[in-house]
Amino acid sequence: MTTQTVLDVRGLVVRRDDLKAVRNVDFQIRAGQRVGLVGESGAGKSLTALAVMGLLQPGWTTEGQVLHDNVDLTTISDREFSNRRGRTVSMVFQDPLSALNPTKRVGAQVSWVIRRHTKVTRDEARARVLDLFKQMHLPRPEQLLRAYPHELSGGQRQRVMIAMAIACYPQLIIADEPTTALDVTVQKQVLRLLDGAVKDRGSALLMITHDLPVIAAMCDYVMVMYGGRLVEQGPVGEVFRSPRHPYTKGLLESQPTLDNIELEGTTRLPSIRGSVPPLHAMPTGCPFRTRCDRATAQCEIVPELEGDTSQAACWHPLDAHSPVVGA
Amino acid sequence: MLVFLARRLAFFVMALITSSILIFALIRLAGGNVASVMLGKAAKPEAIAALSKELGLDRPLPVQYFDWAWGMLRGDLGISFRTREPATSLLLERLPVSVPLALAGMILALLIAVPVGTYAATKVGTPIGAFVAFTSQVGIAIPVFWAGVLLSLFFGVRLGWLPTGGWVPWSASPIDSIRSLALPVIALGLVMAATLSRYTRTAVLDVMNEDYVRTARASGMTKRGALLRVGVRNASLPLVTVVGLLAAELIGGTVIIEQVFSLPGLARMVLDQVQAREVIVVQSTVMIMVAFVLVVNLIVDILYGVLDPRVRVSR
Numbered sequence: 001m002t003t004q005t006v007l008d009v010r011g012l013v014v015r016r017d018d019l020k021a022v023r024n025v026d027f028q029i030r031a032g033q034r035v036g037l038v039g040e041s042g043a044g045k046s047l048t049a050l051a052v053m054g055l056l057q058p059g060w061t062t063e064g065q066v067l068h069d070n071v072d073l074t075t076i077s078d079r080e081f082s083n084r085r086g087r088t089v090s091m092v093f094q095d096p097l098s099a100l101n102p103t104k105r106v107g108a109q110v111s112w113v114i115r116r117h118t119k120v121t122r123d124e125a126r127a128r129v130l131d132l133f134k135q136m137h138l139p140r141p142e143q144l145l146r147a148y149p150h151e152l153s154g155g156q157r158q159r160v161m162i163a164m165a166i167a168c169y170p171q172l173i174i175a176d177e178p179t180t181a182l183d184v185t186v187q188k189q190v191l192r193l194l195d196g197a198v199k200d201r202g203s204a205l206l207m208i209t210h211d212l213p214v215i216a217a218m219c220d221y222v223m224v225m226y227g228g229r230l231v232e233q234g235p236v237g238e239v240f241r242s243p244r245h246p247y248t249k250g251l252l253e254s255q256p257t258l259d260n261i262e263l264e265g266t267t268r269l270p271s272i273r274g275s276v277p278p279l280h281a282m283p284t285g286c287p288f289r290t291r292c293d294r295a296t297a298q299c300e301i302v303p304e305l306e307g308d309t310s311q312a313a314c315w316h317p318l319d320a321h322s323p324v325v326g327a
Numbered sequence: 328m329l330v331f332l333a334r335r336l337a338f339f340v341m342a343l344i345t346s347s348i349l350i351f352a353l354i355r356l357a358g359g360n361v362a363s364v365m366l367g368k369a370a371k372p373e374a375i376a377a378l379s380k381e382l383g384l385d386r387p388l389p390v391q392y393f394d395w396a397w398g399m400l401r402g403d404l405g406i407s408f409r410t411r412e413p414a415t416s417l418l419l420e421r422l423p424v425s426v427p428l429a430l431a432g433m434i435l436a437l438l439i440a441v442p443v444g445t446y447a448a449t450k451v452g453t454p455i456g457a458f459v460a461f462t463s464q465v466g467i468a469i470p471v472f473w474a475g476v477l478l479s480l481f482f483g484v485r486l487g488w489l490p491t492g493g494w495v496p497w498s499a500s501p502i503d504s505i506r507s508l509a510l511p512v513i514a515l516g517l518v519m520a521a522t523l524s525r526y527t528r529t530a531v532l533d534v535m536n537e538d539y540v541r542t543a544r545a546s547g548m549t550k551r552g553a554l555l556r557v558g559v560r561n562a563s564l565p566l567v568t569v570v571g572l573l574a575a576e577l578i579g580g581t582v583i584i585e586q587v588f589s590l591p592g593l594a595r596m597v598l599d600q601v602q603a604r605e606v607i608v609v610q611s612t613v614m615i616m617v618a619f620v621l622v623v624n625l626i627v628d629i630l631y632g633v634l635d636p637r638v639r640v641s642r
Contacts, residue, residue, distance in 0.1 A: 055541055078550050086546035093545075098538035103561055103635060113546040148636040164546055 003030045006171045006204045007052065007089075011064035014047045014056065014228075019279045021047050023228040024064075029172060034198070034205040036215035036236065038251065039225035042276050045208045048225070049174045052206075053091055054081050069171070087117040090165040092194070094177040096157035100149040106160045107133075107145030110167060117168045132163040135200075136193055155186035159193060166197045173198060174206045179214065191218060212255050216240060224248045227276070227287025229302075234310020244312035244319075247272070247288045286314070331632050339625045346617045347399070351392050354610050360384075365408060365604045378408065382607065395610070404611035407600075414608040417596060418615065423497055425592035428511055429581050433570070435516030436523050441566075443520070444527020445559055448535065460528070466521025471580045475514040475587035482510060492588040511584045518580065519573060526569045530562035537561075564635050571627030574620050 007029040014022035022044040029035050037045050050056045052066050054073055066073040069088055073081060093099040101109060110132060111125040120128070126145070133141035136159040149157055158178060165173050178194060179187040195218060198205045207218055215222050216236060223233040224245065232245040243249040250272035274291040277283070283290050285300035292299070294316040305311040355361060362379040363370060379385045383394060398405065404414035443459060450456035483491030489510050495503035534540065535558050543553045582594035589595075593612070600608045632638050 053545060055544055082544070082547050082549040082552070084547075085544065091545045093538060093542060095538060099542045101539040101543065101557060101561070102637060103564075116547040150637050161542075164542075 003032070005029070006031050006033075006068065007206070008067040009048075009052065009064070010067070012048065012051060012066065013063040014044065014051045014060055015063070016060050021060075021228050021279055022051065025225075025228075025230055027223060027230065027233070029204045029206060031171065032202050032204055033221060034207065034219040036219035036222040037206060037208045037225060038210060038212060038215055038222060040210060040251075040276050042279075043225040044228040045225055046176055049091065049176050049206065049208055053085065053089065053174065054078075055085075055091075083117075086113045086164075086170070087168045088170055089172045089174070090168070090170045092158075092161050092165045092173065092175040092178045095181045096154060096161045097149065097181075099161060100157060102149055105146050105148060106152065106157075107147075110160065110164050113164050113167045128167070129163070132167060133160075135197065136160070136163050137189075138163075153186075154182050155190055158182060158186075158190050162190070162194050162197060166201055166203070169201050170203055172204045172206065174208070176208045177210075178207075180209070180211070194218075212240070212252065224251065227282050228279075229287055229313065230305065231288065231314070232310070232312040233305065234307070238310045242318075244307065244310065244317040245288075245314045246292050246294055246316075246318065248312070249318060328632065331638070332629065335625060335628045335632070338628075339621060342621050343618060346621070347396055347614055348392070350610055350614050350617065351395065354606060355388070361606050365606050367604065382408065395607075399611060399614060404615070405607040407603075407605055407608055409603060409605065414605075414611055417608070418593070418612065421591065421593045421596045424494060424508075424590050425581055425585070425594065428508055428515065428584070428590070428592060429577050431508065431512040432515030432519065432580070432584075433573075433577060435512055436519035436573075437570070439516065439520035440523035440527050441559070444524040445531050445554065445562075447524065447528040448531035448558070449554065451532065459524075463521045463524045463528075466518060467525070469518060469521070470583075471514060471518045472583050472587050474518050475511065475584050478510050478514050479588065492590070494590050507588070507590070511588045511590060514587075515577075515580050515584050519577070523566075523569065523573070527562065527566060530565040531558050533565075534558050534561045564631065567627050567630050567634065571624045574623035578616055578620065 005028050007027075009025060009027050012022055012025040013020055025044075025048060027035070037048065039045050047056065047060070051060075051062045052068075052073070056062065062074055064074070069084070073084075100106065107126070107129050110129045111122075114120060114125045114128055115122070129145060130141055133144055138144050138156060138159055144152070144156075149160075152160065158181075162178070165175075175194065179190055182190060191214065194205075205218070207215065209215060219236055221234070222236045222239050223230050224239070224247065225231065226247050232239060232243065232248045239248060240252060243252055250270075253270045254272060272291060273293075277290065283300075285302050286292070286295070289295040289299040294314075296316065298315045301315075303313045303315050305313045307317075360375065360379070361384050362375045362382065366375055366378060376385075383391060386394075395405070402415055404418060406413055407417065443463075447456055447459040447463075450459065479491045482488050490503075490507050491510075492507075494507050497504045531554070535554065540553050540557050543557050544550070548556065581592065582597075584590075585592040585594040586598075593616075597609060597612050600612065
């Protein structure tokens, strides 16, 4: 590998007592790489991110290694970890209203991160926040420094969150559904700003979403998660054009496109049969086998990720040229 | 913020006026002729008429009300018809006992409850957490007078460290004044701390589950830092409300504890005046207590506006 690895997750398990929500996940992110993590709600995406950040709620425990900057983050103390959070690795959360402290001015919240990790004066920090706000195209940035979160629109709040996340030039930014809570009209703008900020800083990005077009626009590598496991991964173009795991194919086909949407009554958007089973009812072996048309007895054994540039964990993968309906 | 303050102030004034009318009216509705209530059943009609004239009770009710209210505003609480002493000076004698007692009780309660409640919030589901929850539950169940009696038995009678009751004026010996207040303050503080620590625990727990605490940690706050800088700070919002609600309870507790430790405080004064049928003085003193509760709640409202920027605009 020529470029430096900023995150190396090995055998990550996130569990609550006997319930494993993330089961043995491995992945690497290289410097400047943009990786998308997709899957339905409950697939374990957010837990994976929070486990990497060391911010799981009490009750959840992790196994495995999270290597970042030559340290295993799962073994360091809260104090050591806090020196890294916001500085070398940062996170953008889903709902910017609840994710900002309602009793502190947004300028103060952003400048806190800067002053926490760099030796700057109050005024220098303020100037940097102002620059960040300008870079995020926030209107009237001077006044906005003194505004409270409730005085901002959803899009503005999320731009403040992004400003917080990029303030210290982190090696890795984790964005957990950064646009899901926003109006469609604002989503694009926020994504563009996030895109620019990440590019500008040369940071790596781990983008968590269930929105496939967002992945297509923002990422160069995609990992598909189901039932706490990575079921397919590879370069975005390859995976989206010719998915090999039946789940990935189903996910792609259930995205509305101009071809499969009919406005007159009989909309037939294909969907995946059944629904994600709850954690305690997740089948043994391949987690998808109870919803899969191709499942056989062999699927009771967990398949490994296999393949060259793109890999799928499936005993009966689709061939490379099986077309996606509607794509 | 100015609009917010003006509204709160207007609300305060309205509540003050309403409660003064209520207090004034209730005493008259209950007793019929005030002067005959004061003098008792055996009083001669001439005596009743004379007292009525002297106290101005023969005038129309609105005139009486405004006269009384205007007097209250100037700090004139009326005159005791038995001792001929102005009630204001009676009251001023009692305040150096009751005010330090109530304030110190509240402060002690906060000093205990906030750290204990915060600590308990970090220990949910552990034996220590269960122990703290159990202890505060027991504390809530213990009446103030019982706590007072127990403390007085143990520290006063058994160990002999502190007086079991009675009062030494500040002017005579401040140290002895503090010694006489110590047990009543502890009794009052402990019992209120029990209630308050439970509220603190819940409030801190609620805040710590908020997304913005996670954001704070994601930007480099340690667990402990987030608990103290964000958790306790934002939990102070609901706590301030609870402290306001406890103000009324504080007066009740003070009344009881002054009896238990035979302190010559405001509460004793009211009871004495009730027994002496000093209707006007009682009316004025009750009004002062109501005003105290209203002032505390006004302060709470203003504090709320200072602490929570959202309140300033939305109300």
